[in-house]
Amino acid sequence: MDKALYPSFRILLVDDEPAWLDALALSLEWSGITNIVTCQDSREVMGIVESGDVELILLDLNMPNLGGEELLALIGERHPEIVTIVISGMNQVEGAVQCMKLGAYDYFVKTSEDERLVSGVVRAIRMLELKQENRQMSQCILHGELKHPEAFDAIITADSRMHAIFSYIEAVARSSEPLLITGESGVGKELFAQVAHRLSGCRGPLVAVNVAGLDDNAFSDTLFGHVRGAYTGADQARRGMIEEAADGTLFLDEIGDMSLPSQVKLLRLLQEGEYFPLGSDVPKRIRARVIVATHQDLTAKQAAGTFRRDLYYRFRTHQVHIPPLRERKGDLAPLLDHFLGEAARAFGKKKPTPPKELPQLLATHSFPGNVRELKAMVFDAVSTHRERVLSLESFYQALRATDGGTPPGLVGGPDQNPFACMERLPTFGSAIELLMDEALARSGGKQTIAARLLGMTPSGLNKRLKSLSK
Numbered sequence: 001m002d003k004a005l006y007p008s009f010r011i012l013l014v015d016d017e018p019a020w021l022d023a024l025a026l027s028l029e030w031s032g033i034t035n036i037v038t039c040q041d042s043r044e045v046m047g048i049v050e051s052g053d054v055e056l057i058l059l060d061l062n063m064p065n066l067g068g069e070e071l072l073a074l075i076g077e078r079h080p081e082i083v084t085i086v087i088s089g090m091n092q093v094e095g096a097v098q099c100m101k102l103g104a105y106d107y108f109v110k111t112s113e114d115e116r117l118v119s120g121v122v123r124a125i126r127m128l129e130l131k132q133e134n135r136q137m138s139q140c141i142l143h144g145e146l147k148h149p150e151a152f153d154a155i156i157t158a159d160s161r162m163h164a165i166f167s168y169i170e171a172v173a174r175s176s177e178p179l180l181i182t183g184e185s186g187v188g189k190e191l192f193a194q195v196a197h198r199l200s201g202c203r204g205p206l207v208a209v210n211v212a213g214l215d216d217n218a219f220s221d222t223l224f225g226h227v228r229g230a231y232t233g234a235d236q237a238r239r240g241m242i243e244e245a246a247d248g249t250l251f252l253d254e255i256g257d258m259s260l261p262s263q264v265k266l267l268r269l270l271q272e273g274e275y276f277p278l279g280s281d282v283p284k285r286i287r288a289r290v291i292v293a294t295h296q297d298l299t300a301k302q303a304a305g306t307f308r309r310d311l312y313y314r315f316r317t318h319q320v321h322i323p324p325l326r327e328r329k330g331d332l333a334p335l336l337d338h339f340l341g342e343a344a345r346a347f348g349k350k351k352p353t354p355p356k357e358l359p360q361l362l363a364t365h366s367f368p369g370n371v372r373e374l375k376a377m378v379f380d381a382v383s384t385h386r387e388r389v390l391s392l393e394s395f396y397q398a399l400r401a402t403d404g405g406t407p408p409g410l411v412g413g414p415d416q417n418p419f420a421c422m423e424r425l426p427t428f429g430s431a432i433e434l435l436m437d438e439a440l441a442r443s444g445g446k447q448t449i450a451a452r453l454l455g456m457t458p459s460g461l462n463k464r465l466k467s468l469s470k
């Protein structure tokens with residue numbers, strides 16, 4: 001029977017001296033660490049890494065062709081998830097410090113006893129295994145019960161995926177690692193950040209910074225602050241937002257829109273936990289939990305080279321994605337009811353009764369602006385409403401406006417012709433029939449709504465339907 005290799009991931013040993021490589025592999029195997037690959041030519045390392053499965057590298061520093069430091073930087077940039085231990089022939093403090101700065105997990109001198117080296121490798125393996133367990137645990141938590149359901153009172157939802165996110169947020173709320181919240185604009189990312197802050201147990205405030213519109217200088221100034229005289233016009237010292245958020249949470253919104261130089265600064269802040277106010281050479285420590293959010297697709301941005309992979313990797317530990325409203329239509333009715341109450345209170349009116357067709361009408365819409373769009377629609381309708389039952393008219397108008405004049409829920413945009421890609425066109429009669437069928441399906445069989453979707457009067461639609469059934 002084959003003996004399973006340990007650990008489950010591969011360990012790559014890199015050294016140009018074959019005798020040292022063999023001795024090191026033997027020591028590790030002697031300690032039960034058997035999943036090992038060796039490499040003598042530093043130029044082949046990245047190829048082995050790209051072929052996958054390697055999670056730990058033991059790297060010699062002094063090698064011909066590609067040196068250890070160069071490789072360390074390359075690995076850190078392209079594969080920040082890989083843990084690297086440096087093994088050097090020289091016992092130099094500067095060398096060790098430089099390697100740690102480049103992202104090395106540990107540093108050993110070749111003359112160290114085998115035992116110390118092996119226990120360093122075991123430590124790294126354990127850390128990687130713990131990370132893996134942590135990720136698996138987070139998945140399990142997605143199906144658990146809430147300890148503090150009241151913390152989520154402001155988030156109205158009947159959706160099971162949203163309830164799973166509640167459990168996850170509760171589980172990671174006290175972690176010191178950053179939390180990444182993704183999702184389209186208006187889905188409620190900031191609301192979730194507020195809940196995560198409340199559950200974190202931090203006594204300090206939640207300080208929100210939208211980093212989208214900040215150029216690199218403004219980014220540094222806003223976050224790090226400055227000392228008096230740091231630049232022309234800096235007449236007074238200014239505390240940065242990091243300091244404002246001390247013992248609390250720093251919420252950085254729209255991080256997908258950050259410039260590359262600002263991304264480097266944020267990465268350094270998260271890695272080293274230190275920053276320098278502009279004009280000062282005295283470092284300060286960050287004492288705030290960091291939550292970041294974006295509506296951008298960070299994976300696509302990485303592929304396009306506009307978002308740093310190593311920074312994204314820092315956010316990998318804890319991340320949640322809030323689904324768009326169009327994927328949780330079951331939330332429309334409770335959200336509608338919630339916003340009707342909120343709007344009525346805001347305008348000092350009695351909460352109006354929604355027309356019974358309203359949820360069905362809303363369900364035909366794709367809500368590109370998500371919950372924010374629904375909220376605005378409801379507030380607008382309530383502001384002009386006079387009768388006991390809310391009028392559908394302002395909703396029709398709002399839906400028409402956001403769909404750019406196209407009937408809601410039908411073709412993607414005004415300039416898209418659904419027939420353009422058809423080789424053979426349907427007859428006029430069958431096209432009309434299909435269109436009416438689709439509108440009736442989307443409106444749940446309600447002719448008044450179907451007629452609105454098609455831009456006709458209800459009696460006009462009724463007449464056409466009758467003529468079809470003859």
Ligand SMILES: Nc1ncnc2c1ncn2[C@@H]1O[C@H](COP(=O)(O)OP(=O)(O)OP(=O)(O)O)[C@@H](O)[C@H]1O
Pocket residue numbers: 154155156157183184185186187188189190191192253294295371372375
């Ligand atoms: N599930 C919900 N229950 C109640 N209100 C909600 C919900 N989701 C969002 N909202 C409300 O919708 C509005 C938009 O939410 P929020 O600002 O949190 O969205 P966002 O995802 O951070 O948007 P952006 O990406 O544009 O910053 C807010 O008024 C918020 O209170």
